[in-house]
Amino acid sequence: MYGFAGKTLNVNLTTGSVKSELLDEHLAEKFIGGMGLAGWLAYKLIDRRTAPLSPENTLILSTGPLAGTLAPACSRVHITSRSPNSGFICYTNAGHSAALMMKYAGYDCLTITGRAENPVYLKITDDDVEIRDAGHIWGRDTWESTDLLRKEAEDHWIDCIGPSGENLVNYSIILCSKRSSYNKTGAGTVMGSKNLKAIAVKGTKGIKVADPERFQKLTDEFTRGIVSDSEVKAYRAYGGSMGNRPGFSSDEFVARVVERPYACLGCPLACKHLINMKDGPYRGLTYRISHMGALIGHNGSGGPENWDELVKLVEKENLNGIEATVTAGILGYLVKCYQNSVLSESEIGYIPRKGGEAMRRLIEQTVRREGIGATAAGGMRAFVEKIGEDSEMYLNHEKWVGRQLALANEVSTYSIGSLTNPRGAKAEFVHIPIRGGDSKGLTPEEIRGFCVSLGLQMSDVSRVCSGPGTFNVGRLVKWVEDYSFAYASMGFCSREPIMRHINLEKLSQLYTAAIGIEMSPAKLLEAGERVFNVFKAFNLKMGATRIDDMPSRGAVWPREKPLTVAGEEDGSLAQILNDYYDERGWNPDGIPTKTKLDILGLQEISADL
Numbered sequence: 365m366y367g368f369a370g371k372t373l374n375v376n377l378t379t380g381s382v383k384s385e386l387l388d389e390h391l392a393e394k395f396i397g398g399m400g401l402a403g404w405l406a407y408k409l410i411d412r413r414t415a416p417l418s419p420e421n422t423l424i425l426s427t428g429p430l431a432g433t434l435a436p437a438c439s440r441v442h443i444t445s446r447s448p449n450s451g452f453i454c455y456t457n458a459g460h461s462a463a464l465m466m467k468y469a470g471y472d473c474l475t476i477t478g479r480a481e482n483p484v485y486l487k488i489t490d491d492d493v494e495i496r497d498a499g500h501i502w503g504r505d506t507w508e509s510t511d512l513l514r515k516e517a518e519d520h521w522i523d524c525i526g527p528s529g530e531n532l533v534n535y536s537i538i539l540c541s542k543r544s545s546y547n548k549t550g551a552g553t554v555m556g557s558k559n560l561k562a563i564a565v566k567g568t569k570g571i572k573v574a575d576p577e578r579f580q581k582l583t584d585e586f587t588r589g590i591v592s593d594s595e596v597k598a599y600r601a602y603g604g605s606m607g608n609r610p611g612f613s614s615d616e617f618v619a620r621v622v623e624r625p626y627a628c629l630g631c632p633l634a635c636k637h638l639i640n641m642k643d644g645p646y647r648g649l650t651y652r653i654s655h656m657g658a659l660i661g662h663n664g665s666g667g668p669e670n671w672d673e674l675v676k677l678v679e680k681e682n683l684n685g686i687e688a689t690v691t692a693g694i695l696g697y698l699v700k701c702y703q704n705s706v707l708s709e710s711e712i713g714y715i716p717r718k719g720g721e722a723m724r725r726l727i728e729q730t731v732r733r734e735g736i737g738a739t740a741a742g743g744m745r746a747f748v749e750k751i752g753e754d755s756e757m758y759l760n761h762e763k764w765v766g767r768q769l770a771l772a773n774e775v776s777t778y779s780i781g782s783l784t785n786p787r788g789a790k791a792e793f794v795h796i797p798i799r800g801g802d803s804k805g806l807t808p809e810e811i812r813g814f815c816v817s818l819g820l821q822m823s824d825v826s827r828v829c830s831g832p833g834t835f836n837v838g839r840l841v842k843w844v845e846d847y848s849f850a851y852a853s854m855g856f857c858s859r860e861p862i863m864r865h866i867n868l869e870k871l872s873q874l875y876t877a878a879i880g881i882e883m884s885p886a887k888l889l890e891a892g893e894r895v896f897n898v899f900k901a902f903n904l905k906m907g908a909t910r911i912d913d914m915p916s917r918g919a920v921w922p923r924e925k926p927l928t929v930a931g932e933e934d935g936s937l938a939q940i941l942n943d944y945y946d947e948r949g950w951n952p953d954g955i956p957t958k959t960k961l962d963i964l965g966l967q968e969i970s971a972d973l
């Protein structure tokens with residue numbers, strides 16, 4: 365097979381079985397590969413009765429069909445499972461060298477089921493796969509564990525969990541060779557439930573593409589576009605727009621906080637940073653991190669007020685392997701519950717206050733499951749179930765995942781897509797490959813041009829491009845999601861300065877040149893739609909309803925009051941969702957119709973729903 369490594373590795377930690385099987389070429393094509401293929405495997409392998417932390421749950425690692433080639437910024441490994449945090453689909457991705465190592469070891473996908481009797485780690489070196497004892501690193505933080513494993517697995521890429529994942533905190537992350545992380549929705553918790561401390565992987569085989577000359581020409585063109593992007597400098601300096609919030613100026617970041625940028629393998633943008641505090645209380649504190657600017661927002665509701673507090677807090681989160689946004693959201697919830705006499709000082713154990721120090725204290729309690737931390741370990745949903753459903757008004761979440769964006773009253777593809785995303789709180793899967801990626805600020809001509817570039821018929825374009833903001837946001841989101849899911853399934857990073865230098869036509873040409881299977885733009889877009897429907901079907905199988913596509917009670921969104929697009933009214937959220945479902949060919953409850961599933965070749969799902 366070209367592009368693909370050609371095999372899936374299946375590991376059962378209960379029995380110790382390790383088996384590889386040939387990748388089904390037909391399935392790979394139908395679901396593009398990577399995230400798309402993993403979504404289908406998750407749908408097939410995870411039963412509705414499977415509890416997220418039971419041995420039967422499956423953790424799936426997958427790489428895109430172009431990962432490991434010369435395609436720029438194509439370094440993503442996607443992890444898919446059933447989320448302990450939401451009960452719905454868990455999917456998260458991280459970059460750097462992991463995808464290349466997996467592909468070069470010979471695997472497009474890795475599925476892990478079962479539960480080891482004692483802590484173990486998985487060591488993959490090409491065809492040599494070992495389940496090894498991890499007793500000596502269990503209980504250690506992520507950085508120490510990575511350093512120790514590197515002595516036993518030299519040159520291997522190491523994904524590992526920290527004490528948070530071991531102690532089954534529902535929103536634990538997986539740290540990747542101390543460089544980036546798989547966050548949100550609890551992939552690290554699923555690893556912990558399997559007594560799996562780490563995965564170390566090294567591959568030495570290469571990947572061949574079907575038409576090297578054509579492929580090189582296309583990738584060169586793509587790379588040149590990224591390098592010429594006007595925001596490259598800002599991304600390298602501080603990871604893109606930072607917003608200059610009080611206490612977090614980008615000038616101070618450059619002067620005091622950061623040593624230098626660095627990149628995932630094969631990425632010309634280099635948005636990541638080596639942090640090195642030059643002065644202040646944490647002088648000398650150093651680590652690598654992706655998109656520090658975003659963490660200002662992610663931790664915002666917890667209240668770190670300056671770079672010193674944030675840098676120290678992120679260190680604590682990474683060492684313990686715990687997700688930032690949910691932790692911050694829970695601290696904000698405790699403060700509001702206390703202020704509104706829903707929880708007393710004695711119930712919490714202290715008077716909760718915002719700030720970096722308070723966040724660090726809550727992390728310690730949560731990871732050890734001590735005091736209020738025992739409830740916090742269950743996530744936002746655990747609090748609402750324990751304290752009462754009215755207390756949800758003090759939380760801000762989408763599908764029980766901490767909010768990615770501070771949403772304003774003006775709706776856009778980001779804000780609606782963040783709700784409709786099957787994982788919840790993931791706006792990067794509604795990136796329009798133009799300018800900043802969001803519909804906000806785009807001209808009517810740009811939105812119309814985007815619809816035309818997707819090959820929409822004029823009647824479709826008219827339907828999508830009608831409405832007060834010159835477009836119907838619910839209808840537009842459907843098409844942006846299909847495009848984004850096709851793009852992400854190929855393995856690319858979704859940062860705006862990457863995404864806006866390619867389009868559907870070029871993506872399909874890249875796929876064809878790499879894989880050797882003719883993939884027209886229309887076929888690729890339909891595959892993106894197919895993948896999205898599979899992710900949605902997973903959630904429906906797990907009991908999701910229309911209400912799960914609405915914001916939480918604590919969100920600032922009025923559900924029935926008219927919302928605005930570009931300054932004009934666009935109907936209530938309920939109306940926007942109706943339009944979105946209609947555009948998707950789903951019924952008003954958000955369930956794909958049989959006709960739609962049959963068109964997409966998803967008859968198996970049609971029979972299930």
Ligand code: SF4
Nearest residue numbers: 627628631635857859
């Ligand atoms: S843009 Fe940043 S996160 Fe994306 S591939 Fe490049 S370095 Fe990695």
